[in-house]
Amino acid sequence: MSAAIELVGVSKWYGGFQALKGLDLTVAEGERVVVCGPSGSGKSTMIRCINQLERHQKGDIRIHGQALTGEPKRDAPILRETGMVFQSFNLFPHMTVLENCTFALSWVKQMPLAEAEAIAMSHLERVRIPEQAKKYPLQLSGGQQQRVAIARALCMAPRIMLFDEPTSALDPEMIKEVLEVMVELAGTGMTMVVVTHEMGFARTVADRVVFMDQGEIVEQAAPEVFFSAPRYDRTRLFLSQIL
Amino acid sequence: MSDAPLVFAPRPADPPPPSTIGVVGWMRANLFSSVPNAILTFLGIYIFYVVVSAIVNWALVNAVWEAENRRQCLDMVGRSGACWPGVAAWIPNLIYGLYPKDQVWRINTGFLILIAWAVPLWLPRVRSKVAIGLSLVLAYPFLASYFFHGGQQTLVWTALIALGATAFAWTWLTSLAEMRFGLGFGPLVARLFGAADDERARRIGWGALAALYVLTFVIVSQLDFVEVQTRFWGGLFLTLVISGIGIAFSLPAGVVLALGRRSEMPLIRVFCVTFIELFRSVPLITILFMFNTMLPLFLPEGVEVNRLLRAIVAVCLFASAYMAEIVRGGLQAIPKGQYEAAAAMGLGFWQSTSLIILPQALRIMIPSIVGNFIGLFKDTTLVSIIGLFDLLSMSRAVGEDTRWLGLFIEPFFFITLIYFVFCFLMSQYSLNLERRLGEGQRR
């Protein structure tokens, strides 16, 4: 069985600045990986390379065994297996919550509206905000918006979900409601890669914690090992700062 | 029992002090709050009174309403009152230019068709509004140019006019069908024929459209409008033709140019940047002159481009360059995250641009876009310089008529009102549009 995500020697430069230095990472199907590390370490860059919001210049990325070519047409069906949730939600403000969710179903999957709405409502129920379906995103709280964003990504039925700091723009009580939804999602066996500083989430949900610094993976381990016995000084310093 | 709770009885509310409410309170607070404020108020009222009474006296009280020529006006009131009979006698020319009187109905019909075409855009329960809007912009010009210009029909010409007529008929058939049955024209016909599946329904729908086209083709080919060359066009009609084409052309062209300017393909980007910067850094008058006098020099011998067409092309290019910069400003206001979210859901460039980015950007830009339309409408007065008789030059012609020699102020006053009404309506409509589109979506 092939891995869900495979990065082999992935390098990425912004101009002359190397943001990723030959990353190797394998995520098995159904695995939950939490990525952490100091600001600027390349966490976002890595996750954005996985779904090709940024194109890497060296190395290979394979999703369920299929290599990404960098050619939009050929990669599109492969990338459709990934869904992404952003720090700043990025909901479409000119569409209602329901339209945000049905939009890609109608335009990318060419699904009839009634069917798309049924799917969207089922996912909105899953994130517990079906009653907000007719509102516009900017009328919702941050936590509600992020849950809509999760529902919107789920509508496309991805097998892999990528999260880039989904809770760092939220107030504490809203963080909880979003994390609850993510914990539930983890319970369904979804493959998840989560960039987050919520170490409680990492401890309870993650199968593996990956620590990055300066564009490299410094170390990775199961959470109980990672938090109790980190091997590198850099990891210890980081953990002492955030815990 | 000593510890029974005390009962709280709310006091009745007092009315506010009389000096702070009503008309008197408002005037005291806003007009007479201090001595300088009071002086300014009286001064303002005085200036307003002087100006308005002078205008009213001239335009209404002392004005002459019936006279044979300007001499009679002057004999009656001198220069203290307006001489309206001159304007009244020229109204047909101010509106239609030198268009033959017996053909003027064609202009009126043409504009009525335009209005009728646009009406479904405001009707409730009509769902195909985007298609109707597109059909209007793309197909109306064929129909209108035949109504306005007329002349011999060639086969291609007839085919295009019939296309316009079909689109118009389709617009109303589909609007009525959607309002009455909630189905478009094609699907409704398919339903009537009892189409079994989607594929057959689609074929019947297209068949119905084709039948409609054949029908309009036959009707159109029976029409025989005499040719009215564009040098007879003028007045408000000409102004509306030039600015209407400019407006309809500049928005889509501006969007294309703005997207081109942001393109990652160097050739396209350089072309768009050059075009935009070139046309934005030259006054419209210069461009009009260039197109009028120099274009013929570049064209091969014997190819003659009509003067009106040259002016229209110049106005369109100029307006698109300005529109492109407005659109670019709007595009820049859309956060990058919107593109990324669209891309992450599998939308391609054109889908995310047309469905996610442009709707948001255009909404932000409504005030500047309409401002540009208003500017364009007023700028069309410049075509008088290259010898076209738009509303402004028509009004000047009144004072050169031997019967009304020297009558300049009254026609100016009249066309000022016309310009004001058009521009004011545009600006009010944009405010209204902004308010409606922004409901529930304000940041």
Ligand SMILES: Nc1ncnc2c1ncn2[C@@H]1O[C@H](COP(=O)(O)OP(=O)(O)OP(=O)(O)O)[C@@H](O)[C@H]1O
């Ligand atoms: N578009 C860009 N252009 C140039 N440099 C960039 C760009 N995006 C990121 N970088 C640089 O690449 C490095 C890694 O950035 P990245 O956003 O991946 O970090 P991060 O680990 O996600 O940090 P944070 O925790 O702050 O989100 C940083 O040094 C950043 O300055």
Ligand SMILES: [Mg+2]
């Ligand atoms: Mg980041």
